[in-house]
Amino acid sequence: MRITVDGLRTEWSTGRHCDPAEWDKHTKRVRGTKEQARSVNSWLDVLYSRAHACRQELYLAGKRFTPQHIRKMMQGEELEPPKMLSDVWNYHTNQIAGLLGKGYTPATLQKYRSVFRILRKFLFSRNKQDDIKLDDIDFQLVRDFDYYLKTEHKVKINTAVQMVKKLRTVMKLANEIGWAKRNPFAAYRAKKEEVHREFLTTVELNDLAVKKLKKRLVLTRDLFLFSCYTGLSYSDIVSLKAEDIRKGEDGGIWLETHRIKNNNRVRVPLLSPALRLIEHYKNYPRILDEDFLLPKISNARANYYLKEIMKEMGWTKWLTFHCARHTFATTVTLTNGVPIETVGQMLGHKNIRSTQIYARVTDTKVSQDMKPLKKKFARQELTLTQKED
Template identity: 25%
Template sequence: MAGLEPKFILKEPNRETHTLIYLFLNWEGKRLKISTTETIIPEYWDKENQRPISNKKLLRNLAPILLKELSILSIRLDEIDLFVNDLILDQKRDNAVSLDVIQRKLLEFLGRKMIEEAKPVSFIEYFTSVVTRMENGTYLTDKGTKYSPNTIKSYKSNLLLLTDFEKEIGYINIEEIDIDFYNSLLQYCNQIGFRTNTTGSVIKRIKAVLHTAFEEGISKNTIFQSNNFKAVKEKVYNIYLTTEELKKLIDLPLSGTYEKYRDVFLIGCYVAQRYSDYSRISPEHIQTTGNGNKVIDLVQIKTKQRVLIPFLFPELDTLLQKYDYKVPKIVEQPFNRALKKIGELAGIDKEVVLTENIGGETKERLVKKYELITSHTARRTGATNLFLLGYSAIQIMKVTGHTTAESLMDYIKVSLEENADKMATQIETE
């Protein structure tokens, strides 16, 4: 019974970051593919031996902690290999080789017994297992990093929604999720008053979990690939603050917590970063270029993109000096509430028409501009004001960390009137 040798293959062998290690078995035209849930950076993988590299010359300059990780991984793969070969030998003796049996017992060995034994497989149970693995760090992002607390929180909220939805429609079998399920879920989200983009986020996470279930051999359902099973989305009206409105915030007499919140937000507006990045600026991030220009040198939390932020606004240096170049620690939720009040106090009260799709109905309402200020307004404000100052998209992308002009333009919130004025000014100066 040749051809039943287990093989370990990397999911994405050309990646520069961690990738999953899969176990493959072929038998009589059938193929078994199971994720070991283990990961490795391809640079440290020996494709021929299907194990982490063991060449002493290659290992010589590696950090001790990495050497230990590779050693532990090699032992773990040896254990899986031995377990599978023992299963195969047992089946050969009985002349009854079954990939289904091997899959079931291997999943049990890998700690996924409860999921595999559920017949049919419960989507709720599998979704729960993914969230649990996110929390303990054994389920990683495509970049080989752990999921952020905010992302895990979003998946948990999604799980609660699905649990309530299951009470409405009955048991959700992962193999039976189809377009009817999708349409019913859209209708349910409308009934409970979700905005279109909130529903879209729910669908996006469901697609991600279904994809993982397929990749791990838990499910054969490929509905997540369908163009009809899409994450709905609508363009959201997001604001930015003009330089005049930023001046109003600067001139606003504040003290205590409100003063600190205002200052942190303004720093975000002048560096055009996400809250997770501008809220952690410290003295070690302040550097000087070869030409003597002071910059903020950051590696962004979300994308791992390195950015150099020049001090283009004197207000930025003044604010950072105030806190010895260490942005004070704050909590984002009360921060967002406080920003609206601070905006109101500063007189940022221009009325804007807000159009939203809520519960499947398009609604318009007038709101004061300060009601729409959040921690993320700072990033849009920074990007837009840099654009209005005449910097090119490429220059701005080097600061914001956007990798495409298209994604950057989602952050440029220039009105038709502002765009016309900008173009007229450019003509006058040529």
């Protein structure tokens, strides 16, 4: 068989043979109607049709091709080395690395690299290889990875969902740039479990503010309180500078910054407890930069000291700076009648659903909202009683 494209040719055996005397060089088929002749001619017809089908497919793909490309397609070989999961994962993480500070943070890059390390361990336990062709990734593999995370890797349900979502993002990218023929996540539905978010009540917040603590714990306590009264995360607080304090249109003092996590703009009117903390640390010696609004300590040390503060307070609540943000959303703002849309803007959320995770309706808020209704029913009861009398 000979295939010629633009003057280039390739030849190979069809795998069939016949007596030269029976070969018709004009029709390029075996003469006669015997079984052998019909069998050979039928095979040659298949090859002829297959060659033209492969040529048409390559032409429609819009890429330059050679006779060798047609031959490889006919013989079931890969035209190019198949794209692997590692190829698209490295492509994605390299782009994230190049865009740090421009929509991505080092934490995001670290998460993707961490998930891929775990994914490679999963693939090795499943296939004895730590990589896989993109077109071999199917819905069953996605389900198996989710199961592996929850059982072998022993992560919580919501953590597993976030890790699987990173695989989904990468596979969606592979499909969009033409490296994968299908998206194995078409039928995937993530199921998160609702998590109880810790927050401090008004009484607990006040008790923490006046508690006499060991000197080394005071700064951590005050940074935690500042988070409770502003809704800022730890990384945002220790990055604040004097220039982030502005005078608002209402004449009050505002905090204007961008979240380190997602670069979302945050504008928060400062409450008096937060202003007192800024004033208190105005002349406190700074270690790294005099321009920082509040003193810095490492995140690891702050978390360690928060555990000590929990013991000092005699609480079982797990104190974290996430707890402080939930306290701002629930106790400081929502309970005091601040609309959830406003709370979301101050927390730096673009989606109200994110704010709903932080903000919880407390018993105090329920009591306040139910007071008018309770009074109404009380009046009705009184009227009914007087009529009966």
